[in-house]
Amino acid sequence: MTELRQNLITRDWVIIASERSKRPHEFAPPLSKLEPLPTYRDDCPFCPGNEHLTGTQECLRLADNGGWRVRVVGNKYPALSDVGQRVRHGEGIFKSLSGVGYHEVVIEHPRHDLNIALMDIKDISNILRVYRQRYGELRKDPRVETIIIFKNHGGSAGTSLEHPHSQIAALPIVPYQWRDRAREAVRYYDDTGECLFCRTLKDELKAGDRIIYAGEHFAAFIPYAALSPFHTWVFPRNHASSFDEITDLEIEDLAQTLKVVMSQFYFGLNNPDFNYTIRSIPTAEQRTDYFHWYIAIIPRVSLTAGFELGSGMYINTSVPEESAEFLRSVKIPSSI
Amino acid sequence: MTELRQNLITRDWVIIASERSKRPHEFAPPLSKLEPLPTYRDDCPFCPGNEHLTGTQECLRLADNGGWRVRVVGNKYPALSDVGQRVRHGEGIFKSLSGVGYHEVVIEHPRHDLNIALMDIKDISNILRVYRQRYGELRKDPRVETIIIFKNHGGSAGTSLEHPHSQIAALPIVPYQWRDRAREAVRYYDDTGECLFCRTLKDELKAGDRIIYAGEHFAAFIPYAALSPFHTWVFPRNHASSFDEITDLEIEDLAQTLKVVMSQFYFGLNNPDFNYTIRSIPTAEQRTDYFHWYIAIIPRVSLTAGFELGSGMYINTSVPEESAEFLRSVKIPSSI
Numbered sequence: 309m310t311e312l313r314q315n316l317i318t319r320d321w322v323i324i325a326s327e328r329s330k331r332p333h334e335f336a337p338p339l340s341k342l343e344p345l346p347t348y349r350d351d352c353p354f355c356p357g358n359e360h361l362t363g364t365q366e367c368l369r370l371a372d373n374g375g376w377r378v379r380v381v382g383n384k385y386p387a388l389s390d391v392g393q394r395v396r397h398g399e400g401i402f403k404s405l406s407g408v409g410y411h412e413v414v415i416e417h418p419r420h421d422l423n424i425a426l427m428d429i430k431d432i433s434n435i436l437r438v439y440r441q442r443y444g445e446l447r448k449d450p451r452v453e454t455i456i457i458f459k460n461h462g463g464s465a466g467t468s469l470e471h472p473h474s475q476i477a478a479l480p481i482v483p484y485q486w487r488d489r490a491r492e493a494v495r496y497y498d499d500t501g502e503c504l505f506c507r508t509l510k511d512e513l514k515a516g517d518r519i520i521y522a523g524e525h526f527a528a529f530i531p532y533a534a535l536s537p538f539h540t541w542v543f544p545r546n547h548a549s550s551f552d553e554i555t556d557l558e559i560e561d562l563a564q565t566l567k568v569v570m571s572q573f574y575f576g577l578n579n580p581d582f583n584y585t586i587r588s589i590p591t592a593e594q595r596t597d598y599f600h601w602y603i604a605i606i607p608r609v610s611l612t613a614g615f616e617l618g619s620g621m622y623i624n625t626s627v628p629e630e631s632a633e634f635l636r637s638v639k640i641p642s643s644i
Numbered sequence: 645m646t647e648l649r650q651n652l653i654t655r656d657w658v659i660i661a662s663e664r665s666k667r668p669h670e671f672a673p674p675l676s677k678l679e680p681l682p683t684y685r686d687d688c689p690f691c692p693g694n695e696h697l698t699g700t701q702e703c704l705r706l707a708d709n710g711g712w713r714v715r716v717v718g719n720k721y722p723a724l725s726d727v728g729q730r731v732r733h734g735e736g737i738f739k740s741l742s743g744v745g746y747h748e749v750v751i752e753h754p755r756h757d758l759n760i761a762l763m764d765i766k767d768i769s770n771i772l773r774v775y776r777q778r779y780g781e782l783r784k785d786p787r788v789e790t791i792i793i794f795k796n797h798g799g800s801a802g803t804s805l806e807h808p809h810s811q812i813a814a815l816p817i818v819p820y821q822w823r824d825r826a827r828e829a830v831r832y833y834d835d836t837g838e839c840l841f842c843r844t845l846k847d848e849l850k851a852g853d854r855i856i857y858a859g860e861h862f863a864a865f866i867p868y869a870a871l872s873p874f875h876t877w878v879f880p881r882n883h884a885s886s887f888d889e890i891t892d893l894e895i896e897d898l899a900q901t902l903k904v905v906m907s908q909f910y911f912g913l914n915n916p917d918f919n920y921t922i923r924s925i926p927t928a929e930q931r932t933d934y935f936h937w938y939i940a941i942i943p944r945v946s947l948t949a950g951f952e953l954g955s956g957m958y959i960n961t962s963v964p965e966e967s968a969e970f971l972r973s974v975k976i977p978s979s980i
Contacts, residue, residue, distance in 0.1 A: 309725050310743030312817060319820035323723045323743055387659045387951070387959050389645050400847045401840075402868050407646030407659055458950030466949025477951060481648060484655035485956025488824055504737075511736045532738050585954025606953055613802025614794030615723070615813060617942055618921025620821025623723050 315533035317504060319492055322533050322622040329625045332634035333576075335537050335609040341579040345421035345470055354379075354415045354471035367412055368442060370434055377431070378438045379415040380476075386411040387477065394451050394480045408451050410478035414438055420471050423461065424566050425574035427472075432563035436554070439476070439586070443552040446478040447591040454479040454486065454590045457551065462581025464608045482590045490589075490599060497598035505600030509543045518632045521568045525561035528569045530628040530635075537610050537626035538577070538635070540569060542603040549589040549599045566603075568640075573607060576638035581608040651869035653840060655828055658869050658958040665961045668970035671873050671945040672914040681757035681806055690715075690751045690807035703748055704778060706770055713767070714774045715751040716812075722747040723813065730787050730816045744787050746814035750774060756807050759797065760902055761910035763808075768899035772890070775812070775922070779888040782814040783927040790815040790822065790926045793887065798917025800944040818926045826925075826935060833934035841936030845879045854968045857904045861897040864905045866964040866971075873946050873962035874913070874971070876905060878939040885925040885935045902939075904976075909943060912974035917944040 311324045353361035356375055364382030371377075388409030395406045416435045417427060424432055439457050446452055459474035460467035467473075496504040512518055512529045520540065521528045528542045542565060544558065554562070573580060584605040589596060616622055647660045689697035692711055700718030707713075724745030731742045752771045753763060760768055775793050782788055795810035796803035803809075832840040848854055848865045856876065857864045864878045878901060880894065890898070909916060920941040925932060952958055 309728060310723055312741040312743055314739045314741075314820075316737050316739065319824075321817055321819055325721070325723050325743075327721065385661070385663065387646055387661050392645060401652050401844050402847070402851075403650045403652065405648040405650075407648055407661075454955070456951065456954045458954045460949045464947065466947045475950065477955070479955070479957070481657055483657055483955045483957045484650075488655075508737050511738070515738075583950035583953050585950050587954060604953065611800065611802045613796045614811065614919035614921050615792065617919050617940065618792045618794045618923060619790070619813070619815070619819045621815070621819045 313533035315531060315535065316496075317493070317508060317531075318489065318535070320533070320535060320621060322535050322624050324627060325623050325625050326627050329627055329630075330537075332626065332631050335580070335607070335626065336576070336578040337580055337609075339578055342574075347419050347421050349420055349471075352420055352469075352471050353384075354469070354473060355420050356418045368438060370438060375418060377418070378434050380412050380438060380442055381415065383411040383413050383475065388479070390449075405480060408480045410446055410449075410452070410476065412442065412476045414442075414474045414476065416472040416474060423472050423574070423579075424570040425579075427567070429560070429563045429567055432566055433559050435474070436559045436562060439474075440552050440554055440559070442476050443550075443588075446476070447552065449478070451480050452478040452591055453482050455588060457586040459582075459584045461583070462579075462608065465581040465583045486590065493598045503547055503598060503600050505543060505602065506547055509545065517629045520572060520632050520635045521565055523561050523565045525558045526565040528565055530632045532628060534624060534626075534628045534631075535622040536606060536612075536624055538573070538580075538607045538631050539624075540605040540607075542566070542569065542605065544601065547597075547600055549596045549601060550591075550594060551586050551588045551601050553595070553601075569605065569635075571640045572635040572638045573605075575640055576635055577607060577609065582606060583608065649869035651867060651871065652832075653829070653844060653867075654825065654871070656869070656871060656957060658871050658960050660963060661959050661961050662963050665963055665966075666873075668962065668967050669912075671916070671943070671962065672912070673916055673945075675914055677915040678910075683755050683757050685756050685807075688756055688805075688807050689720075690805070690809060691756050692754045704774060706774060711754060713754070713770050716748050716774060716778055717751065719747040719749050719811065724815070726785070741816060744816045746782055746785075746788070746812065748778065748812045750778075750810045750812065752808040752810060759808050759910070759915075760906040761915075763903070765896070765899045765903055768902055769895050771810070772895045772898055775810075776888050776890055776895070778812055779886075779924075782812070783888065785814070787816050788814040788927055789818050791924060793922040795918075795920045797919070798915075798944065801917040801919045822926065829934045839883055839934060839936050841879060841938065842883055845881065853965045856908060856968050856971045857901055859897050859901045861894045862901040864901055866968045868964060870960060870962075870964045870967075871958040872942060872948075872960055874909070874916075874943045874967050875960075876941040876943075878902070878905065878941065880937065883933075883936055885932045885937060886927075886930060887922050887924045887937050889931070889937075905941065905971075907976045908971040908974045909941075911976055912971055913943060913945065918942060919944065 362381050368380040369376050388411045397404045456477045518530045588601045589599045698717050704716040705712050724747045730744050733740045792813045854866045924937045925935045
């Protein structure tokens, strides 16, 4: 018999379909995805020397000996533009708003072939510091209500660009999903006096069997009610509502945590396509007791189908405890 | 500049990214997807004569001259099982429930090569009648709280089986997404005295530019705030909360509506992968004033990426009005 589990943070139910489950390694794409990429491509707009191909304005450059370590540029096909005001229209059911905001691309490293599993801790820390700096800048614009940092890696995760990059979107609204989850988190706080995220982290650390890495300031785990195979959450141990509250010390530890987790995915699951996203509180709020920022990493090793689209529920064909055990046991080459 | 639109039924915001939008026909897969399939395959568990390959119990058979027109069988890899009681466990954040329920497969037609675009109206009506009959049966089980009917067509929509089939899942819970949308629909009803779905249909029919087919009892349209390209809703004109309230007369008209819409997709977009799902009120409620059953059809012609996963919002790279105009203009061969 299968088991339904409810994720108290998203409120979503998931069916853990262990009877039709695959073994953890069966989710991995073919080994060919581990073949190294070239370190440079002359047609890549993100490789050094090709900056003229980017075609958009540079917002930030972490300079390095005449070159750069990280660059932030405007998205060539922006979903949002920083020109103009927020104008609402609405007649009956037809509600709209002008697409004001920011849509930036973070070029994570000069080298074309790297990714977080293969980068130095120092490189990863640079990326995180750039995220924090842009977050801090963008939140100053009063038209911005929510800032999402996210990464698409691989074709099924929504990108065809190989060069390591991530994106920042600053939205002129608060997404409904956030309003809804906030309502639940506030209720939990009002009922118990406790942050639901702190409580989740505490209970997951105590149970232990879904933890994949626990550092000094961060812990990574596959949630009890993970909605899809290897769906991973990285929580800061220190309660904070927004990513830009992260300290320098925490950045070093988060870089280490991401390096380990991404290496588990890279070597254990043959460099799967994945998305990650950093979820913070909307910019109008700060330092609340009820919301806790976190990172979600979603390897794209399964599909959503009619069941998910019709119910908002999920079928997960892996068992979170088995997936976590598998990831903990991945041998990471010591040379990287 | 892009435009944000809010879907009042799902409450989700979507960015209509017209500047990076494709022309409607650019969403179509290659023409090779229109190549006919064989009418029969001896290794297909759903083809007539291979009933022994199905491997699960038959729940319903629409007999026809010693053969059958439609069969319903248990899913070979069921996400839910009808044996046992609903048992809840819960300790701290770890809430679970035994996976009690039903998971059935509707084999829609004896022929391997057909789909709704190519079937007779009578065949489609048969499928809809079978849906209604199974819905009526399953709702009698007091362990069942929600019934979802859905279809996966094509690899990216979650199925590798070619033979035309759909699925019915009877769940022992009410999905959170439903609870949440119901709360909003109740609020709209309390505020206005009107069903939000009836109002949406009325406003869409009046606007007209997103309608793709309007019959006597049903209308099909791409919603104003469609979350993905060609995302289509089919609403009954008559207010009813649950699919099993559909009348015989309405079944004929729905078959006609689905035939037209599926032909627009099939011939206009080269047989794209798609999901559809029929959304009804949970079984404990009936004939409410606030909820209206409907069908959602989601062609799988785009991907969700980190932006969607991180915000619960969507970027739609097509313009609903242009997509609807394109579908209305599709030439459907008169021979089918």
